[in-house]
Amino acid sequence: MPALxxxxxxxxxxxxxxxxxxxxxxxxFDSRAVHFVVDYDxxxxxxxxxxxxxxxxxxxxxIASIAVGYxxxxxxxxxxxxxxxxxxxxxxxxxxxxxSRWHDTLKDGLLKVAPxxxxxxxxxxxxxxxxxxxxxxxxxxYRRKERGEGAGWTPEEVTSCVDNAKPGSPDLxxxxxxxxxxxxxxxxxxxxxxxxxxxxxIPSFHWPQAPFPALKYPLEKYTFENAAEEQRCLNxxxxxxxxxxxxxxxxxxxPIQSEGGDNHASxxxxxxxxxxxxxxxxxxIVDEVQxxxxxxxxxxxxxxxxxxxxxxxxxxxxxxxxxxxxFGDRMLVPDKAYRQFNTWIGDPARVAMSKAVINEILxxxxxxxxxxxxxxxxxxxxxLARKYPDLVMNLRGKGQGTYLAFDTKDAGALxxxxxxxxxxxxxxxxxxxxxxxxxxxxxxxxxALITALDKVLxxx
Amino acid sequence: MPALxxxxxxxxxxxxxxxxxxxxxxxxFDSRAVHFVVDYDxxxxxxxxxxxxxxxxxxxxxIASIAVGYxxxxxxxxxxxxxxxxxxxxxxxxxxxxxSRWHDTLKDGLLKVAPxxxxxxxxxxxxxxxxxxxxxxxxxxYRRKERGEGAGWTPEEVTSCVDNAKPGSPDLxxxxxxxxxxxxxxxxxxxxxxxxxxxxxIPSFHWPQAPFPALKYPLEKYTFENAAEEQRCLNxxxxxxxxxxxxxxxxxxxPIQSEGGDNHASxxxxxxxxxxxxxxxxxxIVDEVQxxxxxxxxxxxxxxxxxxxxxxxxxxxxxxxxxxxxFGDRMLVPDKAYRQFNTWIGDPARVAMSKAVINEILxxxxxxxxxxxxxxxxxxxxxLARKYPDLVMNLRGKGQGTYLAFDTKDAGALxxxxxxxxxxxxxxxxxxxxxxxxxxxxxxxxxALITALDKVLxxx
Numbered sequence: 001m002p003a004l005x006x007x008x009x010x011x012x013x014x015x016x017x018x019x020x021x022x023x024x025x026x027x028x029f030d031s032r033a034v035h036f037v038v039d040y041d042x043x044x045x046x047x048x049x050x051x052x053x054x055x056x057x058x059x060x061x062x063i064a065s066i067a068v069g070y071x072x073x074x075x076x077x078x079x080x081x082x083x084x085x086x087x088x089x090x091x092x093x094x095x096x097x098x099x100s101r102w103h104d105t106l107k108d109g110l111l112k113v114a115p116x117x118x119x120x121x122x123x124x125x126x127x128x129x130x131x132x133x134x135x136x137x138x139x140x141x142y143r144r145k146e147r148g149e150g151a152g153w154t155p156e157e158v159t160s161c162v163d164n165a166k167p168g169s170p171d172l173x174x175x176x177x178x179x180x181x182x183x184x185x186x187x188x189x190x191x192x193x194x195x196x197x198x199x200x201x202i203p204s205f206h207w208p209q210a211p212f213p214a215l216k217y218p219l220e221k222y223t224f225e226n227a228a229e230e231q232r233c234l235n236x237x238x239x240x241x242x243x244x245x246x247x248x249x250x251x252x253x254x255p256i257q258s259e260g261g262d263n264h265a266s267x268x269x270x271x272x273x274x275x276x277x278x279x280x281x282x283x284x285i286v287d288e289v290q291x292x293x294x295x296x297x298x299x300x301x302x303x304x305x306x307x308x309x310x311x312x313x314x315x316x317x318x319x320x321x322x323x324x325x326x327f328g329d330r331m332l333v334p335d336k337a338y339r340q341f342n343t344w345i346g347d348p349a350r351v352a353m354s355k356a357v358i359n360e361i362l363x364x365x366x367x368x369x370x371x372x373x374x375x376x377x378x379x380x381x382x383x384l385a386r387k388y389p390d391l392v393m394n395l396r397g398k399g400q401g402t403y404l405a406f407d408t409k410d411a412g413a414l415x416x417x418x419x420x421x422x423x424x425x426x427x428x429x430x431x432x433x434x435x436x437x438x439x440x441x442x443x444x445x446x447x448a449l450i451t452a453l454d455k456v457l458x459x460x
Numbered sequence: 461m462p463a464l465x466x467x468x469x470x471x472x473x474x475x476x477x478x479x480x481x482x483x484x485x486x487x488x489f490d491s492r493a494v495h496f497v498v499d500y501d502x503x504x505x506x507x508x509x510x511x512x513x514x515x516x517x518x519x520x521x522x523i524a525s526i527a528v529g530y531x532x533x534x535x536x537x538x539x540x541x542x543x544x545x546x547x548x549x550x551x552x553x554x555x556x557x558x559x560s561r562w563h564d565t566l567k568d569g570l571l572k573v574a575p576x577x578x579x580x581x582x583x584x585x586x587x588x589x590x591x592x593x594x595x596x597x598x599x600x601x602y603r604r605k606e607r608g609e610g611a612g613w614t615p616e617e618v619t620s621c622v623d624n625a626k627p628g629s630p631d632l633x634x635x636x637x638x639x640x641x642x643x644x645x646x647x648x649x650x651x652x653x654x655x656x657x658x659x660x661x662i663p664s665f666h667w668p669q670a671p672f673p674a675l676k677y678p679l680e681k682y683t684f685e686n687a688a689e690e691q692r693c694l695n696x697x698x699x700x701x702x703x704x705x706x707x708x709x710x711x712x713x714x715p716i717q718s719e720g721g722d723n724h725a726s727x728x729x730x731x732x733x734x735x736x737x738x739x740x741x742x743x744x745i746v747d748e749v750q751x752x753x754x755x756x757x758x759x760x761x762x763x764x765x766x767x768x769x770x771x772x773x774x775x776x777x778x779x780x781x782x783x784x785x786x787f788g789d790r791m792l793v794p795d796k797a798y799r800q801f802n803t804w805i806g807d808p809a810r811v812a813m814s815k816a817v818i819n820e821i822l823x824x825x826x827x828x829x830x831x832x833x834x835x836x837x838x839x840x841x842x843x844l845a846r847k848y849p850d851l852v853m854n855l856r857g858k859g860q861g862t863y864l865a866f867d868t869k870d871a872g873a874l875x876x877x878x879x880x881x882x883x884x885x886x887x888x889x890x891x892x893x894x895x896x897x898x899x900x901x902x903x904x905x906x907x908a909l910i911t912a913l914d915k916v917l918x919x920x
Binding site: 021024025027028029030031032033034035036037038039040041043048051062063065066070071072075076079080082084085086088089090091092093095096097098099100101102103106107111119120121122123125126127128129132135136139140142143144153157158159161162163164165168169170171172173178183184185186187188190193194195196197198199200201202203204205206207209317318321333336337338339340341342343344347349350353 | 481484485487488489490491492493494495496497498499500501503508511522523525526530531532535536539540542544545546548549550551552553555556557558559560561562563566567571579580581582583585586587588589592595596599600602603604613617618619621622623624625628629630631632633638643644645646647648650653654655656657658659660661662663664665666667669777778781793796797798799800801802803804807809810813
């Protein structure tokens with residue numbers, strides 16, 4: 001699907017109609033973060049169209065959540081399939097009364113892209129929920145091992161847990177990294193470390209955070225320093241695991257820290273994490289909510305690491321259009337039914353939509369395409385970085401598909417200026433511009449993006 | 461829609477086809493809690509049909525989540541509407557890029573049934589998430605008042621919260637009640653107190669639990685004792701709020717404790733809670749995840765209380781087919797954007813389905829019907845209670861629509877025996893049978909339910 005359309009901005013952004021619509025909505029629904037109100041009927045492929053008739057090349061993609069384009073015909077077909085209609089109309093309590101269709105919906109969809117070695121799944125509705133369910137599985141596994149197989153629950157455990165007290169409610173931790181983002185529930189937020197705006201005033205668990213490697217760019221120039229920095233962080237991870245005031249049952253890490261600023265680390269670092277977690281019996285949870293589903297040029301971000309043994313759990317959401325976690329060890333299924341449970345356990349309508357997304361990705365070889373397009377896009381950005389060394393800094397994501405980012409002086413202003421030129425682009429971290437094009441962003445869209453960036457940078 | 465169909469059980473339950481399907485599913489999806497695998501295409505109205513061809517009158521309704529019947533034609537139509545298809549295919553990040561449709565979807569749906577005095581909404585995807593978001597709103601409001609309007613965040617707050625430390629991550633509590641159920645996230649689970657199976661091994665916040673009134677039945681007989689019991693609990697609530705080791709920012713309560721055993725309290729008790737929470741500046745959160753949407757004979761369970769001023773927040777899910785919380789005080793919108801936020805903020809496809817459910821309920825006067833049917837059903841159960849005084853105990857829910865329950869000797873065995881007679885019925889608490897028929901359960905279905913119950917009780 002090459003770039004037949006073009007960006008077209010005919011009003012200020014947001015335009016007058018967007019502003020009125022926003023004000024109306026704000027009467028009962030907080031609209032302060034709205035960039036513009038969208039006419040999804042007119043949006044198509046890589047282009048998002050607002051109610052003022054402005055058309056933007058969308059390289060933000062609903063905070064990295066659209067894989068195969070607006071109004072993708074295969075998705076429209078799936079939305080009208082008997083599977084989806086039935087799941088919408090007859091929403092099941094999946095754990096008690098699953099549909100006869102559920103097995104195949106999973107098998108022909110999410111299970112087809114299960115990370116290597118992880119052939120079981122628990123479904124959820126958001127990235128936050130997926131991570132929290134993974135944390136719960138890690139805690140139950142930790143205590144199961146500690147308790148010893150076959151050992152029952154003590155009366156004291158049963159009574160105390162209802163009172164939120166030990167030993168039933170144990171002090172156990174999930175370790176996460178500085179600048180990470182893992183969601184906004186009370187457990188997931190306790191592992192999120194990126195920004196005060198997410199965390200302030202919300203009670204948190206006293207869980208440890210390790211430093212995440214602060215790599216220097218270009219990588220070729222700082223090989224030695226970066227290796228030392230990664231080793232320093234690994235040492236700190238191990239120190240925290242062995243010395244935290246209570247046991248660390250799990251470790252959660254993003255393949256690329258996204259909301260926190262598109263921070264990368266090398267496969268060696270992640271191999272080190274796998275080694276340390278195995279050594280100390282800590283469940284390794286890879287949060288692929290943003291990196292999963294192809295945008296790094298591989299289906300899963302952690303596939304870049306060449307691990308000897310897979311992570312214990314991999315969580316997903318966003319581009320999947322649904323959420324959950326994959327796992328391989330049956331011991332992660334708790335000892336009794338109803339421990340990992342809730343009324344809906346995800347949404348089979350969304351899981352069926354996910355199947356359509358997956359099949360579209362596989363049929364059209366979009367992951368391979370993304371790897372290829374990423375190389376070309378990176379080369380163009382490198383040219384801009386040479387042209388504007390003070391405005392395009394620390395270019396990163398080489399070899400990681402279109403999952404590219406750079407630091408600049410005022411990322412918010414750049415994003416705003418880009419919108420006026422018809423490109424919807426996102427930011428993250430402190431002053432980082434992150435590219436999150438869809439997987440259908442092919443080479444034909446590169447010139448429009450680069451031209452707009454060049455213009456904005458030239459006028460900065 | 462009268463009872464044209466009849467229950468029909470032709471195999472053991474679960475039947476052989478269900479068992480095989482279950483085993484197949486269990487290879488990658490924990491299926492230990494599955495009662496039977498469902499053929500939703502054949503299910504209709506109040507009847508659920510399994511893959512073995514067994515047809516059950518369903519008075520459990522997907523753990524109280526189906527309001528207007530399987531394959532309801534109005535819902536089938538909604539599922540194929542442009543609104544739903546667009547939302548399925550083009551899933552927005554609602555806080556940044558809402559659809560031009562979003563305002564009307566809310567206004568003509570959820571907002572139409574907003575609890576009195578609560579005309580704003582935040583949408584979510586599950587009851588657990590709805591409650592956690594309400595807790596977060598309560599915490600941010602508490603600190604906002606404490607900080608004083610216009611006071612900014614201190615550098616120390618901003619830094620410490622990222623480290624999960626004070627003062628940015630304060631020690632603040634949500635008070636909940638013994639035997640309550642409010643969900644399974646780390647925050648919501650910290651307020652859930654019903655059963656060890658939900659809580660064991662999961663770290664919890666040190667939040668207080670107050671006793672919930674243990675009323676004696678029949679109510680007419682124990683007026684004095686019950687009033688004293690409720691006063692005792694109110695005293696304990698106030699004592700906990702004023703003496704807990706850190707401030708209590710919110711209190712969460714179900715109008716009828718559901719998962720915890722269908723425990724009721726009088727309007728006087730809830731009026732007392734409203735008084736205490738107002739007096740001490742504690743946000744009162746009413747969890748209507750199970751009680752909301754008509755089954756108590758009023759649209760909202762708390763509408764039975766005749767409060768002088770509305771609760772601060774009311775959460776919903778289940779029959780709504782989506783989730784979220786209503787609120788009235790604009791101060792509950794945090795001081796800055798992005799504090800109460802996440803990528804999806806609910807699912808507009810499900811919110812559009814919710815609109816269809818709501819309009820079906822209103823068009824067909826199903827809440828009024830439920831109130832009327834509840835009276836007739838209660839009378840029949842009273843007759844059974846007189847006939848089997850040792851097996852139908854503490855009958856409760858009079859005047860609360862079809863939200864009826866009784867204690868028995870072995871609720872699990874009763875539920876199993878009922879399934880063999882073609883009635884799918886749920887349990888809760890320790891040995892409680894809970895009725896959760898749909899709102900389309902009219903008088904014509906009462907005989908089938910009562911006859912089956914009578915048979916099972918007679919043979920116990």
